[in-house]
Amino acid sequence: MNDPTRDPLRDRLFAAACCLLAAACATNPATGRREFALMSEAQEIEVGRELDVEVQREMGVYDDRALQDYVDGLGQRLARESHRPNLPWQFTVVDVPAVNAFALPGGFIYVTRGILAYMDSEAQLAGVLGHEIGHVTARHAVQSYTRATGASLGLLFGGIFVPQVRPFGDLAQTGLGLLFLRYGRDDEIEADRLGAGYTAATGWNPAAVPAFLNTLSRITELSDRRGVPNWLSTHPQAEDRVERVQETVARLNTESPGRRWEENRDPYLDRVNGVVFGDNPREGIVRGRAFLHPDMRFALEFPEGWEINNGKEQVVAKMPGQEVYMILQLVDRPEGRTIDAIAAANMRRIGLRETAGGATTINGLEAYLGVYQGRLNEIGDVTMRAAHIREGRSVYLLAGFAPPALYQAQEPGLSAAIRSFRTLSRGEAENIRPNRVALYTARAGDTWQSIAERRGAGIVPAATLAIMNGHAVDEQPRAGERLKIVVAE
Numbered sequence: 020m021n022d023p024t025r026d027p028l029r030d031r032l033f034a035a036a037c038c039l040l041a042a043a044c045a046t047n048p049a050t051g052r053r054e055f056a057l058m059s060e061a062q063e064i065e066v067g068r069e070l071d072v073e074v075q076r077e078m079g080v081y082d083d084r085a086l087q088d089y090v091d092g093l094g095q096r097l098a099r100e101s102h103r104p105n106l107p108w109q110f111t112v113v114d115v116p117a118v119n120a121f122a123l124p125g126g127f128i129y130v131t132r133g134i135l136a137y138m139d140s141e142a143q144l145a146g147v148l149g150h151e152i153g154h155v156t157a158r159h160a161v162q163s164y165t166r167a168t169g170a171s172l173g174l175l176f177g178g179i180f181v182p183q184v185r186p187f188g189d190l191a192q193t194g195l196g197l198l199f200l201r202y203g204r205d206d207e208i209e210a211d212r213l214g215a216g217y218t219a220a221t222g223w224n225p226a227a228v229p230a231f232l233n234t235l236s237r238i239t240e241l242s243d244r245r246g247v248p249n250w251l252s253t254h255p256q257a258e259d260r261v262e263r264v265q266e267t268v269a270r271l272n273t274e275s276p277g278r279r280w281e282e283n284r285d286p287y288l289d290r291v292n293g294v295v296f297g298d299n300p301r302e303g304i305v306r307g308r309a310f311l312h313p314d315m316r317f318a319l320e321f322p323e324g325w326e327i328n329n330g331k332e333q334v335v336a337k338m339p340g341q342e343v344y345m346i347l348q349l350v351d352r353p354e355g356r357t358i359d360a361i362a363a364a365n366m367r368r369i370g371l372r373e374t375a376g377g378a379t380t381i382n383g384l385e386a387y388l389g390v391y392q393g394r395l396n397e398i399g400d401v402t403m404r405a406a407h408i409r410e411g412r413s414v415y416l417l418a419g420f421a422p423p424a425l426y427q428a429q430e431p432g433l434s435a436a437i438r439s440f441r442t443l444s445r446g447e448a449e450n451i452r453p454n455r456v457a458l459y460t461a462r463a464g465d466t467w468q469s470i471a472e473r474r475g476a477g478i479v480p481a482a483t484l485a486i487m488n489g490h491a492v493d494e495q496p497r498a499g500e501r502l503k504i505v506v507a508e
């Protein structure tokens with residue numbers, strides 16, 4: 020007979036309940052508030068590590084060791100002054116053209132190469148990293164995860180399309196969508212305040228935080244960035260926040276009278292000189308409706324007006340406002356010798372049933388073109404037109420699909436896009452070069468307009484140059500001022 024008080028299962032349940040209680044009622048390290056959170060610090064770090072793998076795979080790490088070390092070094096200095104110095108802090112520049120910065124639970128912080136071009140000093144970079152550190156130390160992301168997902172975190176990592184291969188670069192439909200949860204206004208104001216504090220504690224000028232918020236407001240006014248989640252959509256209300264963080268800056272200045280803060284503009288400009296601006300051809304580039312990949316040497320044209328998302332593992336195009344998609348991806352380890360066999364095995368793996376199909380050529384390339392039906396997770400029943408195309412040693416899957424009721428009307432457009440797949444000539448591929456940040460010293464009489472046309476070959480407009488250099492659009496550069504410009508390679 021067992022002693023009921025010595026039941027090992029009961030002991031384990033009791034221990035688990037204690038853990039839950041401990042996690043459920045934690046003191047927030049940055050704010051001192053007692054609050055409810057489902058995650059312990061160990062879980063928070065674990066979730067961060069898992070999502071970090073996703074971020075690095077989906078967005079890519081920008082290939083510049085010296086720049087990565089610079090950003091990480093700066094971030095580590097700030098993190099040591101933060102309320103949670105012992106987290107496994109990590110600061111990464113991701114290979115993304117959009118202007119963005121974000122944080123994962125556990126201390127994983129990212130800035131895009133796109134945002135680096137718009138910062139105008141080391142102090143501004145410190146301010147942005149400090150702000151993101153503030154989101155982590157105040158556990159805003161943990162709170163958001165708790166609110167958004169409850170216990171269903173596991174679902175975030177599920178595939179939609181092909182179980183073995185990550186589906187759809189569409190951030191909103193994958194785990195990464197959650198990274199772009201909008202924080203609330205109070206969280207933003209708190210992160211600004213914490214960020215300015217960490218920036219000042221490390222010796223950089225905390226006034227860089229409101230200064231860069233002004234730059235972000237100017238970008239919002241100017242841009243209609245197409246559907247790419249950026250810092251402005253995930254960190255709302257920049258104008259409103261400037262006033263609030265000015266109060267913190269004033270307080271920090273009062274607390275350290277006569278303190279000379281570091282701005283470090285010139286060293287920062289030297290660091291970002293040469294950084295890729297806009298699409299990086301090494302990952303393929305979108306030019307209007309065309310997608311071109313100079314390294315893999317192919318091109319195609321999606322239907323006019325579609326949103327194109329160039330993810331790390333697939334390109335996804337979507338018809339605006341409709342559940343009609345096209346997807347392009349490399350077939351992972353094609354099974355079979357003939358293109359017919361490869362297509363059959365791959366579609367079996369995806370779980371769709373062929374209703375018609377045959378071998379063909381597409382612009383001289385061996386292909387198998389079929390029509391398929393079945394069900395895709397989170398999309399539902401679809402009819403799909405899919406081509407498996409052999410290009411050199413690679414096999415691509417290029418497919419368009421829609422709910423069966425919409426398919427007939429879309430079929431001509433999907434077919435035309437599939438038929439546009441072609442090899443890029445060596446000459447065409449070599450002509451696709453990235454644009455890069457370069458430095459230029461303004462001369463007397465220079466205007467943003469004249470610099471944009473003469474030095475920058477019109478790649479970015481005058482207003483963008485002004486904003487990149489911390490100026491209002493109607494405020495001209497001073498003679499002798501060192502400026503960031505954008506040039507073709």
Ligand SMILES: [Zn+2]
Pocket residue numbers: 150154202206207210253254
């Ligand atoms: Zn924020």
